[in-house]
Amino acid sequence: MAEQVYQKWCSHCHAPGIGHPGTQRLEWSFGKDRAVLKDRTDLSADYIAQVVRNGRLEMPSFRPTEISDTDLDALAKFLAGEK
Amino acid sequence: MARKLPPGIDITEFEGALAAFAEAIGIEWVFADESAGVSSYRDPFAIVDDDHFEPSAAVAPADVEQVQDIVRIAGDFEIPLWPISTGKNLAYGGPAPRLPGSVVLDLKRLNKVIEVNEEFGYALVEPGVSYLDLYEHLQKTGSKLWIDPASNAMGGIVGNTADRGVGYTPYGDHFAMQCGMEVVLADGSLVRTGMGALPNSNTWQLFKYGFGPYLDGIFTQSNFGVITKMGIWLMPEPPGYRPYLITFPREEDIEQVIEILRPLKVSLVIQNAATISNILLDACITGTRSQYYTGDGPLPPSVLTKIMTDQKIGMWNFYSALYGPEPIMDATWGVIRDALSAVPGARFYLAEDRPNDPVMAYRKKLMSGEPTLAEFNSINWTGGGGHVDFSPISPITGADAMKQYSMIRDRCAEFGFDYLGEFIIGWREMHHIFMLLFDGEDESQKTQARALFSVLIDEAAKAGYGEYRTHLAYMxxxxxxxxxxxxxxxxxxxxxxxxxxxxxxxxxxxxxxxxxxxxxxxx
The missing domain is CATH 1.10.45.10 (Vanillyl-alcohol Oxidase; Chain A, domain 4)
Structure with a gap:
């Protein structure tokens, strides 16, 4: 389920490579090895949830009607690498 | 922090309204505090204070009947509502309300694709359907119809059309391709426009005007009703599609280029909402300003020349496409090439000539109805994420384009911003879109951005130019x-x-x- 949420809401900006603004921005800010969201190991689930709900710099916010609290919880844990 | 309330409403009245909303749609769909996610309804790219256009709450009805209930309750308690569809009107305020303290009426849950008609080429959709949603629906069902997406794939078909946004295919004038609405009025009553007013009509999405006054327009860019259904015409996939780019090396070329383009567009040799984009609007798709130049003030000519060389683009870049059978595309391409060859230094590229060009790649998608978020990278150009569009209408004349461009360029230089812009060519006019980028976390830059924006409005108006759409702060x-x-x-x-x-x-x-x-x- 978390993978589906990621594909629908995150992949268009955070998939690897050019044409994905989130990846490009993270590469310019933190370097190639911290550019692809799914490869990151330094992000906490709480931080991810907070950024999704409030946005961060170029990233807009996502509402509960877009990503429910349940889906957000699963997505945040998925991206933080928590089982 | 004191609770945000609608103007003139005290906490008791407000909690009474929230209780009534909850009874109508379920408590889980009433978002009234920080933990419930109400902060996600702010403008993510605020050109004013981040929490200026802040809602007091948000409510998310599931269907039309619940929208009617919400509207009636809001009327009873005199609570201001701010309807949004997908809430991704990002250069113009996003989901945030114009009147601070309003309750956002989030229509995202009304997300049904009600009908797709392959024979006549149309869809009937609810407001929560985004361009991505409809595109994926059409892909899944094997449809042969194209959507015409805005540059932000997360945008909503109803929301963008009701704000009279534009796209990039031959169906780029979104409101011209709209056909039929269902609207909840302020007293909660329900009306259908056009042929939808006739019971059992089978032409609601076929004939725009119906009988009597044509009212659809008053429900666009307005606050006269809440649109709950909208018909939109969809372009049948053409037998052939050939996107192309023509680059022009000099800043002043814009004048000659547009003079050549006007008769081609008015006579429909140019079939789509083609765009002429300035060098930086292309450069920012793959790079940042600091990668090219770290000084203040406008980028020097030497840096612009390097960008042109690196990316094989011009100061102005004309993205368009041919649609139709091969022989017709060949003939049309010949006419366009001959016409624009008159511009010294013009260079002609078909998409296949630039297989690894990310800008050509995303333009190719947009001009064939494939939604993408690639253009979003433009707001990485200077970092900080803030952006707002200044979007005056221009005649399709070289003189007006140059006048608008140089006015904005010079003011940008004065206030310390870059000009990232494009002209999108419509039936008889051009939408001139200038993306004002600023660092959302730098208060002095935001102050300068606000000052620039106000000067541009005044100066454009004095010259007889008006904007077609704007941000909450400038309505x-x-x-x-x-x-x-x-x-x-x-x-x-x-x-x-x-x-x-x-x-x-x-x-x-x-x-x-x-x-x-x-x-x-x-x-």
Whole structure:
């Protein structure tokens, strides 16, 4: 389920490579090895949830009607690498 | 932090309204505090204070009946509502309300693709359907129809069309391709426009005008009703599609290029909403300013030349496409090539000539109805994420384009911003879109950005140019610039507003239209 949420809401900006603004921005800010969201190991689930709900710099916010609290919880844990 | 309340409503009344909303749609769909996610309804790219356009709460009905319930309850408690569809109107305020303290009416849950008709080429959709949603639906069902997406794939078909946004295929004038609406009025009653007013009609999405006054327009860029269904025409996949790019090396080329393009567009040799984009609007898709130049002030000619060399683009870049059978595309391409070869240094590229060019790749998608978010990278150009569009209408004439461009370019230089812009060519006009980028976390830059934006509005109006759409913060100022005959149009809008929404609960302030009890106040 978390993978589906990621594909629908995150992949268009955070998939690897050019044409994905989130990846490009993270590469310019933190370097190639911290550019692809799914490869990151330094992000906490709480931080991810907070950024999704409030946005961060170029990233807009996502509402509960877009990503429910349940889906957000699963997505945040998925991206933080928590089982 | 004190709780945000609608103007003139005390906490008891507000909690009464929230309770009534909860009873109508379920408590889980009433978002009234930080933990429930109400902060996600702010403008993510605020050009003013981050929490200026802040809602008091948000409510998310599931269907039309619940929308009617919400609207009636809001009328009973005199609570201002701010309807949003997908809430991704990102250069113009996002999900945030114009009147701080409003309750956002989030229509995202109304997300049904009600009908797709392959034979006649149309869809009937609810407001929560985004361009991505409809595109994926058509892909899944094997449809042979194209959507015409805005540059932001997360945008909503109903929301973008109701704000009269534009796209890039031959169906790029979104409102021209709209056909039929269902609208909840401020008293909660339900109306269908056009042929939808005739029971059992089978032409609701086929004939726009119906019988009697043609009202669809008054429900666009307004606060006269809440659109709950909209018909949109979809382009049948053409037998052939050939996107192309023509680059022009000099800044002043824009004048000659547009003079050549006008007759081609007016006679429909150019079939789509083609765009002429400035060098930086292309450069920012793959790079940042600091990668090319770290100094202040406009990028020097030497840096612009390097960008042109690196990316094989020009100072102006014309993205368009051919649609139709191969022989017709060949003939049309010949006409266009001959015409634009008159511009010294023009270079011609078909998409296949630039297989690894990310800008050509995303333009190719947009011009064939494939949604993408690639253009979003433009707001990485200077970092900080803030961006707002200044979007005046221009005739399709070289002189006007150059006049608008140089006015904005010079003011940008004065206030310390880059000009990232494009002209999108419509039937008889061009949408000139200037993306004002600023660092959302740098207050002094935001102050400069606000100052620049205000100067541009005044200067454009003095020259006879008006914006077609704007950000929450500038709705009043731009509405005031459309003041012919002592503000006759605004006064008419206010009379319609008072007649349709006497309590003034729907989207107060949208496009500068205020309800009676809030008119003249500093909102």
């Amino acid at each position: 009043d100022k731009i509405a005031a610039s459309y003041n012919w005959n002592d503000n006759a149009l605004l006064k008419l809008n206010e009379r319609i507003k008072d007649a349709l929404d006497p309590k003034g609960i729907l989207a107060p302030g949208k496009q500068g239209i205020w309800p009676k009890h809030l008119r003249g106040q500093k909102n």
